[in-house]
Amino acid sequence: MASDMELRSVAAEAAGLAGRSDRRLQHDIDHAMAIVDDYPAVFTAWETRRITRDHVEVIVKAGCVVPAEVRPAFEEAAIEICERDIAVRVREPLRALAQRMHPREFTERHRDAAAGRCVRVLPGADGMSDLIATLPTVIAAGMLDRLTQMGQSVKDARAAGTDAAGAAFGDAAAPGQPEEPDARTMDQLRADALADLVLGGAPVVDPTYGTDGPGPLGAIRARVQVVVTADTLTGTDHGPAGAVGAGLVDADTARELAGQTASWDRLFIDPVTRTPAEIDTYRSTASMRRLLQARDQHCRFPGCRRAAIRCEIDHTIDHALGGHTHIYNLAHLCQRHHSMKQFTDWKVRQLGGGLLEWTSPGGRIYREDVPIPAVCFTPEPDPPPGARTGHLVDEPPPF
Known part of the structure; x- marks a missing residue:
């Protein structure tokens, strides 16, 4: 069984060749492996054209709740149901079949499923x-x-x-x-x-405060990293801005947020020289982090768009091996790709001007261009009148 890091590396290599996100490609690989390894009877029925690809997808989705010990019986029963009708009409019968064949009580399973709640x-x-x-x-x-x-x-x-x-x-x-x-x-x-x-609003119960009254959680402000060109900011054009890691923002909203936000840091960077900064310590300064966030905008692994404010600053040449804490030796990497750089044979070097060159274990080269220079700010959306409970004054804005 391949390790997680090995699968990440393989997915990253294949994604580079296909021009796709490595996360999405690894999901597709995992899904294909699940069909072949976990549902062999279903795969065989598909190969022999007893059922269609759509049937396979419905069976796998319905069977995700079925434990391995009863999966063979579930497969055979599911194939019989699918042979009698089209895929869109067998979803509910297959869900009911999966629930009926599961050896555990629904209440127990719900308790486990609730642990996966998310936003x-x-x-x-x-x-x-x-x-x-x-x-x-x-x-x-x-x-x-x-x-x-x-x-x-x-x-x-x-x-x-x-x-x-x-x-x-x-x-x-x-x-x-x-x-x-x-x-x-x-x-x-x-x-x-x-x-x-x-x-x-504020949570009904705030465990950080210790009572049912308003506590520090209610004072936490929302933060969004917005990237906008100077022309859009000044109204020269009306191109969209970007909420990094989330999507596009219309120009009017971007300008309104820029004018109203209390957490505004403007960075004017020479678009030609992009003046470097360097310090002798391991940790970068706050001004360097702001500069890197404006330069990188997102994780610098090819195809990854995880927002810079959700990433880690990596020394391209390890600090322990003599790498300097210098703008041209630093780049944002998400936890996934930071770990992959450290524990697999993927290599990266900086070519100057923020341009990164990645070399895969197979020797293929991928270049991650520096994003277009932009002005970045972090707006804090205001609550409705009367709902403000205060600000956290001891935490600096992320950018």
Whole structure:
């Protein structure tokens, strides 16, 4: 069985040849290995055209909850179901089959599954993204119900001409102006309420404080690294900015955030010489980190777009081997690719000007160009009126 680092290295090599993300390619490799190794009967049925590729995908997805000891029986039963109908109509029967054949109680399995709860962002089109939370069903349903009630209350208050919803969800009317009926749809109201609650609210119980009262968690501000060219910032053009690691931001929003944010660090860098800075210690200075964040913007492994503020600063030539803490010997790498550089035969060197050249274990060379010089800032979205609970004053902005 290949080690995790070996699989990472192989995926990175294949991704370089295919021009794809190594994370995505490793996922595809893992998925293919799962079909061949974990579902041999299904793979054979697909080869002999008893079932289709779509059937295979449905079986593997439904069977992810089935333990290995009952998987062969599940395979045979699933193949029989798939032979009788098309893939889109066998999803529910296969899910029911998997639940019925599982030897453990559903309650026990739910307890384990709840440990995998998470939140993630999927960048979309036109400056929008999907925020996805994987939660226990009862909590997710409760959240949707509460957001719906909030949205309906705002609509009712506006329709009644009261001031109760005047400041709701960042849509307040000017003082002295009459309230108008809220034209937002229920979906829009729910989305606005969720954004306000997450950005401006505080947890009901704050274990960092020790009581049920407001504590330090409520004072943590949201941080987003935004990259925008000087021309867009000054209004010379209206090209989109970028929320590093998340997606595109329209020019109007970028300029508004740049004008309002309290955490603003401007970096003016010579686009030709990109003046280097160096210190004698291992750790880079705050100004060097800001310069590197502006230069790199993301992990510098080919194809990786993990935001620089979520990465580690790596000495291209190890400091312990004489590498200097110098702008041209430093680069941002995410934890995955930092570890791969350290523990596999992937090599990297800097060619000057921020250009990195990677050499794979197979001897192939990939160059990661330095991103376009840009101005970066970290906005802290304001909470709705009355929701501010204070600021953490002892933590400097990430950039």
